[in-house]
Amino acid sequence: xxxxxxxxxxxxxxxxxxxxxxxxxxxxxxxxxxxxxxxxxxxxxxxxxxxxxxxxxxxxxxxxxxxxxxxxxxxxxxxxxxxxxxxxxxxxxxxxxxxxxxxxxxxxxxxxxxxxxxxxxxxxxxxxxxxxxxxxxxxxxxxxxxxxxxxxxxxxxxxxxxxxxxxxxxxxxxxxxxxxxxxxxxxxxxxxxxxxxxxxxxxxxxxxxxxxxxxxxxxxxxxxxxxxxxxxxxxxxxxxxxxxxxxxxxxxxxxxxxxxxxxxxxxxxxxxxxxxxxxxxxxxxxxxxxxxxxxxxxxxxxxxxxxxxxxxxxxxxxxxxxxxxxxxxxxxxxxxxxxxxxxxxxxxxxxxxxxxxx
Amino acid sequence: xxxxxxxxxxxxxxxxxxxxxxxxxxxxxxxxxxxxxxxxxxxxxxxxxxxxxxxxxxxxxxxxxxxxxxxxxxxxxxxxxxxxxxxxxxxxxxxxxxxxxxxxxxxxxxxxxxxxxxxxxxxxxxxxxxxxxxxxxxxxxxxxxxxxxxxxxxxxxxxxxxxxxxxxxxxxxxxxxxxxxxxxxxxxxxxxxxxxxxxxxxxxxxxxxxxxxxxxxxxxxxxxxxxxxxxxxxxxxxxxxxxxxxxxxxxxxxxxxxxxxxxxxxxxxxxxxxxxxxxxxxxxxxxxxxxxxxxxxxxxxxxxxxxxxxxxxxxxxxxxxxxxxxxxxxxxxxxxxxxxxxxxxxxxxxxxxxxxxx
DNA sequence: TTTTTATTCGTTACCGTGCACGATTCGCAA
DNA sequence: TTGCGAATCGTGCACGGTAACGAATAAAAA
Numbered sequence: 001x002x003x004x005x006x007x008x009x010x011x012x013x014x015x016x017x018x019x020x021x022x023x024x025x026x027x028x029x030x031x032x033x034x035x036x037x038x039x040x041x042x043x044x045x046x047x048x049x050x051x052x053x054x055x056x057x058x059x060x061x062x063x064x065x066x067x068x069x070x071x072x073x074x075x076x077x078x079x080x081x082x083x084x085x086x087x088x089x090x091x092x093x094x095x096x097x098x099x100x101x102x103x104x105x106x107x108x109x110x111x112x113x114x115x116x117x118x119x120x121x122x123x124x125x126x127x128x129x130x131x132x133x134x135x136x137x138x139x140x141x142x143x144x145x146x147x148x149x150x151x152x153x154x155x156x157x158x159x160x161x162x163x164x165x166x167x168x169x170x171x172x173x174x175x176x177x178x179x180x181x182x183x184x185x186x187x188x189x190x191x192x193x194x195x196x197x198x199x200x201x202x203x204x205x206x207x208x209x210x211x212x213x214x215x216x217x218x219x220x221x222x223x224x225x226x227x228x229x230x231x232x233x234x235x236x237x238x239x240x241x242x243x244x245x246x247x248x249x250x251x252x253x254x255x256x257x258x259x260x261x262x263x264x265x266x267x268x269x270x271x272x273x274x275x276x277x278x279x280x281x282x283x284x285x286x287x288x289x290x291x292x293x294x295x296x297x298x299x300x301x302x303x304x305x306x307x308x309x310x311x312x313x314x315x316x317x318x319x320x321x322x323x324x325x326x327x328x329x330x331x332x333x334x335x336x337x338x339x340x341x342x343x344x345x346x347x348x349x350x351x352x353x354x355x356x357x358x
Numbered sequence: 359x360x361x362x363x364x365x366x367x368x369x370x371x372x373x374x375x376x377x378x379x380x381x382x383x384x385x386x387x388x389x390x391x392x393x394x395x396x397x398x399x400x401x402x403x404x405x406x407x408x409x410x411x412x413x414x415x416x417x418x419x420x421x422x423x424x425x426x427x428x429x430x431x432x433x434x435x436x437x438x439x440x441x442x443x444x445x446x447x448x449x450x451x452x453x454x455x456x457x458x459x460x461x462x463x464x465x466x467x468x469x470x471x472x473x474x475x476x477x478x479x480x481x482x483x484x485x486x487x488x489x490x491x492x493x494x495x496x497x498x499x500x501x502x503x504x505x506x507x508x509x510x511x512x513x514x515x516x517x518x519x520x521x522x523x524x525x526x527x528x529x530x531x532x533x534x535x536x537x538x539x540x541x542x543x544x545x546x547x548x549x550x551x552x553x554x555x556x557x558x559x560x561x562x563x564x565x566x567x568x569x570x571x572x573x574x575x576x577x578x579x580x581x582x583x584x585x586x587x588x589x590x591x592x593x594x595x596x597x598x599x600x601x602x603x604x605x606x607x608x609x610x611x612x613x614x615x616x617x618x619x620x621x622x623x624x625x626x627x628x629x630x631x632x633x634x635x636x637x638x639x640x641x642x643x644x645x646x647x648x649x650x651x652x653x654x655x656x657x658x659x660x661x662x663x664x665x666x667x668x669x670x671x672x673x674x675x676x677x678x679x680x681x682x683x684x685x686x687x688x689x690x691x692x693x694x695x696x697x698x699x700x701x702x703x704x705x706x707x708x709x710x711x712x713x714x715x716x
Numbered sequence: 717t718t719t720t721t722a723t724t725c726g727t728t729a730c731c732g733t734g735c736a737c738g739a740t741t742c743g744c745a746a
Numbered sequence: 747t748t749g750c751g752a753a754t755c756g757t758g759c760a761c762g763g764t765a766a767c768g769a770a771t772a773a774a775a776a
Binding site (some may be wrong): 020025026027028029032038039040041044063065066067068069 | 753754755756757758760761762763
Binding site for chain 1 (some may be wrong): 359360361362363371416418419420421423424427429438439452453456457458460461462463465466467468469470482485677680681684692694697
């Protein structure tokens with residue numbers, strides 16, 4: 001049960017020159033046939049095709065790529081960030097990815113937009129289209145407008161890869177992200193772990209504006225709710241809304257809310273901003289809240305260390321970006337489609353005991 | 359927050375010819391410097407190095423590969439199989455992988471061995487070493503001898519990738535397989551799911567011979583035992599041993615064993631051969647055994663369909679092989695190390711209700 | 717100084733494909 | 747038959763890097 005995978009018997013690969021010799025034609029004509037270019041007589045066409053079929057010609061990828069010697073660009077469309085915010089974590093992966101594909105003549109252009117400002121997304125999207133890239137990596141934070149955007153990419157034949165969130169319509173080359181529903185489920189499991197009975201949980205949420213933003217956290221919410229209602233059917237789930245853009249209001253809102261609901265001992269947050277809650281938690285150590293959030297931002301890790309945050313569920317945004325760029329490059333340069341379309345990164349559970357090794 | 363990743367300001371990549379021109383030397387000398395070949399004066403060496411540093415030269419991979427124009431071989435060292443056995447599932451992935459890397463001038467040689475015969479492994483290993491491959495994919499079924507084998511690969515500088523099982527020593531390029539401990543844990547969870555109390559479970563096992571075979575199922579066993587003893591501390595775990603090479607004995611052994619232990623209602627098996635048990639199960643439908651096994655062999659799926667097997671935990675051997683070959687090829691051809699060293703495939707739970715969509 | 721040997725370097729012919737340019741052939745009408 | 751445009755085809759260079767070959771120079775021996 002030993003054998004060799006090989007398309008031909010001879011161990012020497014056949015080249016264009018071989019075909020030319022065998023057909024009595026020239027390289028140029030063979031090349032025209034191979035690329036379906038005009039200016040070839042039917043007879044010559046048939047002769048070349050026959051040899052190709054018989055001997056199983058396949059072009060030398062390296063020679064072809066060298067002859068083209070194209071420089072291509074890949075646009076990466078991501079939200080801007082301030083220091084310490086989620087998208088900063090992706091930056092290292094961007095850099096690594098750019099390095100990795102640079103050898104293939106691919107240049108990475110990062111285009112930023114304000115994830116709370118639709119106009120800025122429009123401008124960024126236009127910029128991407130204007131540069132006519134060979135591929136696009138994007139985090140589709142604005143649902144409807146991202147949809148329009150990727151449709152235009154599709155029309156121009158530009159492959160695109162989703163990061164973090166994806167839109168539920170076909171056409172994308174790949175997706176890299178966390179399994180969102182499961183992450184919400186896991187969040188609830190960690191939050192209530194080792195508790196026989198939980199009567200009330202609170203979720204700190206961010207009020208989104210109206211512009212049809214794609215909110216990945218709704219899937220987390222579903223998973224979270226499913227777990228809670230399965231394991232603690234009588235548990236009440238309360239939401240309190242805060243606005244990250246008005247940090248001065250947050251403490252007041254939380255104080256008021258938790259005074260109103262003094263029995264709550266479990267707090268979760270679906271996005272990466274649990275650090276907005278830690279100042280409140282630090283002022284009430286006696287209440288012993290059990291707190292679970294997402295993502296290993298520096299500020300969140302500080303919450304783990306000082307004991308206000310019980311656990312974080314982390315993904316690896318850098319790895320996601322890195323893989324996204326790699327997949328896109330393989331497709332652009334070699335025409336290799338990815339093995340899996342939807343690629344889920346692992347969900348890493350961080351506590352004060354393991355965070356420093358992450 | 360938009361920027362371009364680029365190692366140099368000019369958008370034109372620098373070539374060997376550029377360096378030659380700038381140093382007043384020739385391409386040949388530059389090439390000698392780049393490859394640390396002898397025959398270059400210190401002065402010339404320094405001149406070239408300076409330009410390389412200043413302008414940030416990096417070679418064109420495609421041109422280099424074209425110039426070398428090597429044909430390389432990758433050896434895939436796997437157990438032989440009879441129709442319907444586990445390793446047959448990997449074959450499709452082998453073929454796909456071979457096709458995918460063929461464009462890079464890599465030829466896949468499959469070398470088979472009998473997983474129950476150490477001598478045949480030795481012969482196969484020698485064959486691999488004799489062909490001096492550029493890389494090796496292997497399933498290390500014989501622990502000690504595989505260790506010796508990979509050490510020899512290591513000495514020759516040949517990279518290797520583990521499939522299915524791995525040896526717990528460094529040096530391998532990557533590993534693709536199922537998380538074994540977790541799969542055993544999961545197996546126990548499925549087996550006892552929805553049961554408040556389980557007093558007795560049976561595991562059908564295969565007696566291995568003495569030759570220090572690497573038995574991946576021991577890790578499954580650990581996970582299985584951990585789950586059971588955590589959730590059902592008083593549960594008794596019984597083992598019954600069968601020999602796949604003597605199928606005519608099996609039914610008798612099982613009849614005897616289960617007559618001796620009439621209270622057993624849960625049966626598990628750590629390897630892919632649960633189909634060996636189905637004939638027995640078919641004769642005792644009234645006992646309503648709950649049965650969990652591994653891998654989607656056709657014979658196992660038949661067990662799902664006729665109701666004798668409750669669930670199967672499947673991996674995707676074809677995908678594992680495919681990825682292993684791809685990883686190896688990326689490393690050999692482009693020098694790209696894999697993103698992750700240990701790559702776990704998902705554990706897919708198959709029941710009679712979802713198996714046909716797998 | 718001349719001859720020999722060692723060191724250093726330039727020249728050149730590839731690797732296989734892409735493509736522009738110019739050459740050749742063909743069909744058809746004058 | 748000649749002429750002429752269109753169809754068809756061959757030639758040759760480019761892409762960037764590799765490495766064998768031998769030429770030129772420097773160092774050592776005579």
